[in-house]
Amino acid sequence: MGPHAVLAAATAHFGEEPEVSGTRGSGTLFFGACNLRCRYCQNHQISQGTRMRRASPSPPEAIAKEALRLQTLGCHNLNWVTPSHVTPWAVEAHSLAVAGGLRVPLVYNTSAYDSVEALRLLDGVVDVYLPDLRYSDDDTARRLSGAEGYVAASRAAIVEMARQVGVDNEHAPDGTIRRGLIVRLLVLPNDLAGLRESLAFLRDALGTGVRLALMSQYFPAHRARTDPLLSRPLHHGEYHRAITLLERMGFDNALVQAPEASEFYRPDFERGDEPFADSPLARLAREPSGS
Numbered sequence: 001m002g003p004h005a006v007l008a009a010a011t012a013h014f015g016e017e018p019e020v021s022g023t024r025g026s027g028t029l030f031f032g033a034c035n036l037r038c039r040y041c042q043n044h045q046i047s048q049g050t051r052m053r054r055a056s057p058s059p060p061e062a063i064a065k066e067a068l069r070l071q072t073l074g075c076h077n078l079n080w081v082t083p084s085h086v087t088p089w090a091v092e093a094h095s096l097a098v099a100g101g102l103r104v105p106l107v108y109n110t111s112a113y114d115s116v117e118a119l120r121l122l123d124g125v126v127d128v129y130l131p132d133l134r135y136s137d138d139d140t141a142r143r144l145s146g147a148e149g150y151v152a153a154s155r156a157a158i159v160e161m162a163r164q165v166g167v168d169n170e171h172a173p174d175g176t177i178r179r180g181l182i183v184r185l186l187v188l189p190n191d192l193a194g195l196r197e198s199l200a201f202l203r204d205a206l207g208t209g210v211r212l213a214l215m216s217q218y219f220p221a222h223r224a225r226t227d228p229l230l231s232r233p234l235h236h237g238e239y240h241r242a243i244t245l246l247e248r249m250g251f252d253n254a255l256v257q258a259p260e261a262s263e264f265y266r267p268d269f270e271r272g273d274e275p276f277a278d279s280p281l282a283r284l285a286r287e288p289s290g291s
């Protein structure tokens, strides 16, 4: 991709952490392409597919307009998804949106493969960091996601994020997050994520009170179907071992995704702005709560 941003989808999303999605959804702006190339990417239609190579750039004015539309829909925040490779253009669009009346918090939703130098430019712009700490072994990161030096880069990035927004998260009266950090840990089959080492790093660097989100939503998408170590869903036993590990290491502020989440998170980006239209999450969001 050349030096520009492509907005692949803009939608109210109800599948993020409860304090991010709230009751009215998180205003997600999905940027096309990605700085990782995960074999198991569930968003591969927009992160690695030909669709993005054919796409024309999204002007900053158009991105700002979508941000304001999501705020008007009532979304609790604006959520940049995979912005690391297009940060300057996203910031440019964001300043236009703020000038146009955008007031909701900005969430930076990333694989944590961000340089500290780039993150420093976001100090005071981003309100909530939502990094996914994916691996604790460089060889695995290189093989599964094509990322060199992932471990040191992601850990330095998370430390910088915590320096900017702290780990004592602030919430609005309705319980949605206003400022802070949530570290996601996606459990992969065969312990490819090296969870124990990542948790040890988080405990030592940020303490056991840091907000974590343990994620069970893995399913073998994209090129994972033909990879011997990735071609199956998680076993219940391995997810439960991850939960036990988290508890034994003393983390007391963790959100644990339900084991059946892999049934929920199956986006289809060929649906334009409604990639989650057929998912159980979208159906739940459309149905009245009864209250």
Ligand code: SF4
Binding pocket: 034, 035, 036, 037, 038, 040, 041, 042, 043, 044, 047, 082, 111, 145
């Ligand atoms: S970081 Fe996320 S969006 Fe990017 S390739 Fe990996 S799974 Fe896909």
